[in-house]
Amino acid sequence: MRTQIISDLHQEFGMSLLDFNDIDLLIVAGDLNLGIKGIEWLKANVKDIPVIYILGNHEYYRGSYPKTLYKIETLAENTNIHVLENKSVIINDITFHGTTLWTNFELYGNPRVYGSMCQSRMNDYRLIRLDPSYSKLRSIDTYNMHYNAMKWLENSLKESATDKNIVITHHAPSIKSIPEKFRQDAISSAYASDLESFILEHKPNYWIHGHIHQPAEYMIGDTKIICNPHGYISDKL
Template identity: 30%
Template sequence: MKSSLAAGREAARAAGIELLARRTVVINGVRFVGCVLWTDYRLLGTPKPSMVFAGQELNDHRLIRYREDSGHYSRFMPWHAAAEHRLDLAFIRSELAKAHEGPTVVVTHHAPHPQSVQPRHQGSALSPAFVSDLSALIEDYQPDLWIHGHDHGSHDYRVGRTRVLANQAGYPNLHGDRENRWFDPLCVVEV
């Protein structure tokens, strides 16, 4: 995963794109703070069982390979995700604590708030693999906008003054239709 990230950064830069993997950029006065924000598995208050279930059921833990500090590659396991979550959370907190005169947008793959659990997944044992509850962080720093992905749904709500938005197409089905029928390909957000 780490070597893939380095290769991804190079390819993105060559295309004029900034890969926001624990990176912050300011574009036209708007600060973008970005990272994956892997989950902490604490959404239901049962992190250990949630990690075990996610390790068995989630494609991320079957398909992603993780380079250990020793150089050995292993399956990307829930405890790796939880450790990466702590690093991502520290990065976001550190960046949001820095003064910035313009709007701030946080961009993450994983969702930052329980309101992003889709109705069909409410109470699901897999929900903690997609969503963490960062209510306190959001309320403390109040970024203008938080954009996320990962759950293949659409969300638009507020936590305090922060707008939380997701507009994901999801997987195509056998007929070529999008998984998320509420996906808006023309969605534009102004901050």
């Protein structure tokens, strides 16, 4: 199955010119555009193949959680686009397990300390609101979202009806995805979680993610980790 993987196009800063010809599946690992603009662009430009769309943090900017998610899911109904937030879909005998998977802030130590640092420095906690109170998103909120997503993901992998399983998230599952020059930066704890033991235990075939603006490809046990913020075609899935 010829699969194109893209993430972090950030079309809010300018539209991207991409060729979706000669592929069988498009995977979007988040941060396509703000709010509903990304799903509208996908509906207008990718009509003949299945699309798997995972929301990133930027989809929620100037909006709220989970209202923005519900809007995007509604726009995807009865289309070729599968919006996966703690959901899975089977395509060509492969189960795709999708979740934004905010981090747990435990990459370098105490999540309270690093969560507080990230909350004070990152736009996520200024530009995203939380329903129904419409209060600003906090690091404790995304911490809880992380663990809820991990519980779902573990069950989804255990209950998978297919031999081949691919996990798609926006945030990264290992510090190995972080460029070397940022690995000592405390804010990187908002970009990746240390999920290597989880990966070794559950052995998905691939783990695809976004959020990091530098391509990465490496192995954790038998699982290939792929991050590609520019998009490329792989026929190996």
